[in-house]
Amino acid sequence: MAFSTIKDSITFHPLGDAAIVIQAGADIREDIHERVKQLFSCIEQHPFDGYVEAVQAFTNVTVFYEPYTVYQSAQLQQRDMSPYEWVKDYIEKLLEDKWQEGIQSNRRTVDIPVCYGGELGPDLEEVACINDLTPEEVVRIHTAxxxxxxxxxxxxxxxxxxxxxxxxxxPRRETPRMSxxxxxxxxxxxQTGVYPISTPGGWQLIGQTPLxxxxxxxxxxxLLKAGDEVRFVQMSEKEFFSMKEAER
Structure with missing residues (x-):
């Protein structure tokens, strides 16, 4: 998709005095996600003096920068512009010129083994009850x-x-777990997700991966990055503990 066809749907606004948020849409949809990836890729490939990093979210990309470096590098004292205005102008022109460079369409698929239910998935039966299903049906749908x-x-x-x-x-649990x-x-x-570290949280836990x-x-x-695809593969408790021991 050419940048000209979506230009009007992309908006900019400052985040403090050292970041700019580029909003690519309002809904959590796959087409908006692809647009976010395109924005991120374009900016990452063409950084400017003072650029710190870009961070992807569901519907936007936030670009962090060093205001004083931008001010000096772009000689803004001669242009009557703020660092934010210069960065916004730079990104707009960049997207006009480089949008078609794009991202690779091929997605990486990562299989994540999961042992469902029991002590490793204490909320599996609750999720099944909420949806008038058996635990086995929840697992089948989740792995499909x-x-x-x-x-x-x-x-x-x-x-x-x-x-x-x-x-x-x-829904999330009414009372989050402390750990x-x-x-x-x-x-x-x-949504579904995986806790990579031990942390408080309120999601319904249906299983655990040793990966x-x-x-x-x-x-x-x-291990994962935005744009990857994930498939969950059921494993036995014996396989779980064997793999967990091997990872150590």
Whole structure:
């Protein structure tokens, strides 16, 4: 899709004095996600003096920058412009010129093994009850889906996954847990996700994976990134503990 056809739907606004938010839409949809990835890719490939980083979210990209570096580099004292105005102008022109460079259409698919129910998935029966299903049916539906990683956030490496079947959607718990085990697979509303580290949380826990999603010593600490696809594969409790021991 040419940038000219979506230009009017992209808006900009400042976030403090050192960041700009580029809004690509209002809804959590796959086409908006693709637009966000395009924005992110374009900016990452063509940074400016003073650029710090770009962060993807569901419907926007936030670009962080060093105001004083931008001010000096762009000689703004001679242009009567603020760093924000210059960065906004730069990004607008960049998108006009480079939008077609785009991102690669091929998506990486990551299989995540999960042991469902029991102590590893204490809310599986609750999710089944909410949806008038058996626990086995919840597992079957959950493993049948392919899920899109919309963003990484909340905790290091935590993937917010879209594509959950409405048949197994469930509200967050009324009382969040103070500590959720690393690797727990949960459901909240129409989303599913995996807790990469132990943290408080209110998602309904249906299982657990022994696969580390956050590896702080690696060059790329997060196993998943926005744009990946995830498939959940059921494993036995014996396989779970065997793999967990091997990961240690």
């Amino acid at each position: 889906g392919t899920y899109l990683v919309y963003m990484i956030g909340f905790a290091p490496g935590f993937p917010f996954l879209g594509g959950l079947s409405e048949k197994i959607a469930a 959720i085990p690393k690797g727990s697979v949960g459901i909240a509303g129409k 580390p999603l956050f590896r702080p010593d690696d060059e790329s600490p997060s």
